[in-house]
Amino acid sequence: MKFSITVTLKKDVLDPQGKVVQNTLFNMGMNSLKSIRQGKHFEVEVEENDQSIAKKKVDEMCKKLLVNLIIEDYKINKI
Amino acid sequence: MKSSVIVFPGSNCDRDVAVALEKLQFKNQMIWHKETELPKSDLIVIPGGFSYGDYLRSGAIAGKSRIIDEVIKAANSGCLVLGICNGFQILTETGLLKGTLLRNKNLKFINKDVHIQVQNNKTKFSNKYKENQVLKINIAHNEGNYFTDADHLKEMKDEDLIAFKYCDENGIKNLNSNPNGSLDNIAGIFNSQKNILGMMPHPERMVDEMISNQDGVNLFSSLIN
Numbered sequence: 001m002k003f004s005i006t007v008t009l010k011k012d013v014l015d016p017q018g019k020v021v022q023n024t025l026f027n028m029g030m031n032s033l034k035s036i037r038q039g040k041h042f043e044v045e046v047e048e049n050d051q052s053i054a055k056k057k058v059d060e061m062c063k064k065l066l067v068n069l070i071i072e073d074y075k076i077n078k079i
Numbered sequence: 080m081k082s083s084v085i086v087f088p089g090s091n092c093d094r095d096v097a098v099a100l101e102k103l104q105f106k107n108q109m110i111w112h113k114e115t116e117l118p119k120s121d122l123i124v125i126p127g128g129f130s131y132g133d134y135l136r137s138g139a140i141a142g143k144s145r146i147i148d149e150v151i152k153a154a155n156s157g158c159l160v161l162g163i164c165n166g167f168q169i170l171t172e173t174g175l176l177k178g179t180l181l182r183n184k185n186l187k188f189i190n191k192d193v194h195i196q197v198q199n200n201k202t203k204f205s206n207k208y209k210e211n212q213v214l215k216i217n218i219a220h221n222e223g224n225y226f227t228d229a230d231h232l233k234e235m236k237d238e239d240l241i242a243f244k245y246c247d248e249n250g251i252k253n254l255n256s257n258p259n260g261s262l263d264n265i266a267g268i269f270n271s272q273k274n275i276l277g278m279m280p281h282p283e284r285m286v287d288e289m290i291s292n293q294d295g296v297n298l299f300s301s302l303i304n
Contacts, residue, residue: 013181013226014181014184014224016182016183016185016186017186020186064143065135065143066135068136068139068172070177070178070179070226070227070228071181071226
């Protein structure tokens with residue numbers, strides 16, 4: 001079973017890389033741009049047929065290693 | 080005093096720390112990260128560098144390595160632990176120190192000598208320094224921008240857990256004397272028992288007058304006191 005994990009910086013944490021990307025897009029003339037937050041993307045495959053158990057395992061991976069809960073939020077989606 | 084320096088793939092300040100410790104008569108051992116036992120030590124040092132290439136997040140992989148379980152056990156039983164630069168990042172990833180180190184505000188790797196001020200000289204790591212003494216110490220990092228939540232910041236202020244703050248040569252602490260965007264100019268912190276110190280500046284680079292000043296010496300000599 002495959003899942004995607006999206007990790008982004010929490011709303012009140014400064015995201016300097018996202019800011020630079022945003023400024024560059026502005027400079028390129030993308031005037032409708034409102035905001036950008038840069039993040040990370042993981043694709044995880046687990047050997048488990050029960051979706052809720054599989055999701056729990058992925059959640060544990062996030063909490064224990066993939067995500068720094070002090071500064072980051074994450075979303076898990078089945079793919 | 081017996082010390083152990085933990086070595087990860089990608090550590091690059093391990094030898095510098097060992098030289099500084101031996102200069103101050105520590106009996107030092109280098110401990111490879113795959114070891115599962117730590118020799119009995121009075122001090123454990125986690126040195127600077129780029130453990131595991133800074134993959135995932137700085138210090139994240141090293142923070143889950145085999146030897147780290149032993150470091151956590153020793154720290155929880157009162158052993159002195161010093162994390163410098165990447166070592167500080169690793170300590171935050173293990174949870175031994177709260178908060179985290181974000182990317183420098185200017186997105187650049189900063190390698191220069193900066194001034195820091197001693198905030199608490201009544202600890203095992205800092206008792207040889209004078210109150211509010213200003214030191215000139217090298218920093219060399221890409222992720223040194225310390226961040227924590229408001230509750231922890233208050234706890235650190237109330238309990239004197241901030242070890243060093245970035246300042247100018249006169250001890251003035253403001254945005255201009257903050258090289259990396261750190262919250263409240265924080266350059267180093269203690270845990271609540273004050274047996275663990277994490278700091279971004281490199282005291283081990285400031286122990287030999289041939290190549291630098293000697294502002295880092297008193298950190299190591301404090302430990303012998």
